[in-house]
Amino acid sequence: MNAPPKNVVALIAPVVGRLRVDPLGGEVQQDDRGARLSLADEAALEVACTLAENWGTSVCALSAGGEHALRALELAAGVGVERLVHVDVDERSSATHIAHSLASWIAQLQPCVQLQPGVQLQNCVIVAGAHGADFGSGAVPAFVAHHLNASQALGLVALSATATDELLAVRRVDHGARERLSLSLPAVVSVEGGVARLRRPAFANALAQRTRAIERVVPAASGGHAAMGTARAPRPRPHVVAPPEGGDALHRIRALTGVDQVQSVARSVSLAPDEAADAILDRLGEWGYGPRVATETL
Amino acid sequence: MTKRAPIEYQAVSFQTRMETVEFRVGERAHITVDGDACNGCTTQACVTACPANLFVPRSDGGIVFNYEQCFECGTCYMLCNTEGAITWTYPDGGNGVVFRQA
Numbered sequence: 001m002n003a004p005p006k007n008v009v010a011l012i013a014p015v016v017g018r019l020r021v022d023p024l025g026g027e028v029q030q031d032d033r034g035a036r037l038s039l040a041d042e043a044a045l046e047v048a049c050t051l052a053e054n055w056g057t058s059v060c061a062l063s064a065g066g067e068h069a070l071r072a073l074e075l076a077a078g079v080g081v082e083r084l085v086h087v088d089v090d091e092r093s094s095a096t097h098i099a100h101s102l103a104s105w106i107a108q109l110q111p112c113v114q115l116q117p118g119v120q121l122q123n124c125v126i127v128a129g130a131h132g133a134d135f136g137s138g139a140v141p142a143f144v145a146h147h148l149n150a151s152q153a154l155g156l157v158a159l160s161a162t163a164t165d166e167l168l169a170v171r172r173v174d175h176g177a178r179e180r181l182s183l184s185l186p187a188v189v190s191v192e193g194g195v196a197r198l199r200r201p202a203f204a205n206a207l208a209q210r211t212r213a214i215e216r217v218v219p220a221a222s223g224g225h226a227a228m229g230t231a232r233a234p235r236p237r238p239h240v241v242a243p244p245e246g247g248d249a250l251h252r253i254r255a256l257t258g259v260d261q262v263q264s265v266a267r268s269v270s271l272a273p274d275e276a277a278d279a280i281l282d283r284l285g286e287w288g289y290g291p292r293v294a295t296e297t298l
Numbered sequence: 299m300t301k302r303a304p305i306e307y308q309a310v311s312f313q314t315r316m317e318t319v320e321f322r323v324g325e326r327a328h329i330t331v332d333g334d335a336c337n338g339c340t341t342q343a344c345v346t347a348c349p350a351n352l353f354v355p356r357s358d359g360g361i362v363f364n365y366e367q368c369f370e371c372g373t374c375y376m377l378c379n380t381e382g383a384i385t386w387t388y389p390d391g392g393n394g395v396v397f398r399q400a
Contacts, residue, residue, distance in 0.1 A: 198365070253373055257347035
């Protein structure tokens with residue numbers, strides 16, 4: 001039985017060109033010449049193209065924003081992405097608003113031209129970069145997954161597909177460890193910049209990238225956003241402490257407090273000044289802070 | 299996949315830890331220690347066990363106790379093996395330890 005066709009969507013962030021700041025007025029100008037996708041977005045595009053080739057489907061590149069999003073889609077066209085969709089939304093909007101606009105379009109995704117009609121959303125993989133060119137929060141893929149009720153795995157260092165059409169992902173966790181994940185479709189993943197290197201555009205595609213047709217979508221007025229809790233200061237992880245030994249509470253608390261071990265405790269004494277000085281010098285000598293100096297030599 | 303060793307707990311000095319704890323001192327001493335009953339004690343476990351270092355041994359074998367910075371943990375009462383030496387109650391309402399301001 002043939003596997004059901006799949007959709008592969010590459011979410012790419014708008015490009016950021018060279019910034020020039022007017023030293024007198026402070027006005028910021030952006031020069032798009034030489035602008036490029038972030039390394040994470042390039043890796044996402046390459047991963048999406050590779051998955052699409054393995055599954056015999058094609059990639060749809062999706063970007064939200066203003067003119068800089070169009071430039072990002074032109075760069076995607078250069079590597080052979082055939083379907084380019086631009087969601088017209090203010091780039092300065094919150095991550096939840098941008099994600100809602102993207103998810104609204106993905107939810108009504110029409111099958112790509114080369115696929116058979118009737119492709120269901122549940123066979124969809126959305127690949128995004130872990131960071132955009134402006135190193136934002138990286139939260140848009142998470143909100144997109146929430147709106148689509150899809151599996152999500154963010155910040156991946158490796159991604160591959162199995163024979164059973166599941167995704168195998170490797171993700172960083174704390175202390176240099178790695179975590180293996182198995183994802184079922186639909187899934188939203190974000191990849192780091194080092195995952196893959198974007199293929200070189202074919203010469204014909206590079207020449208034609210500026211003339212490729214880009215679908216423009218104006219999202220409807222946003223409805224409900226993902227509920228956000230209040231931010232809290234990060235709390236350190238709890239330390240794992242082994243339980244004390246002992247059969248009952250009294251033995252356990254004796255073990256915890258160390259009362260059965262030899263302890264050096266402070267003692268309160270009442271002495272005359274000369275006797276107190278002798279006592280202090282004697283104790284310092286016991287602790288190894290130099291020899292006891294005989295009072296006759298002072 | 300190799301595992302890393304767990305992070306060593308960074309010990310905090312006693313003074314630093316006590317600076318983060320607030321105490322509302324009541325008028326009534328909620329714990330009283332009969333110093334004379336402690337004269338015959340050979341272990342003086344309360345001195346070692348008290349996390350707030352409130353028990354100070356005297357040179358004549360008795361114990362001096364100050365209730366103001368008590369954590370109300372009950373360890374002294376559990377460990378004391380001299381009947382009647384420690385009278386343990388909770389502070390009056392609204393008083394006592396207010397834990398770490400962090």
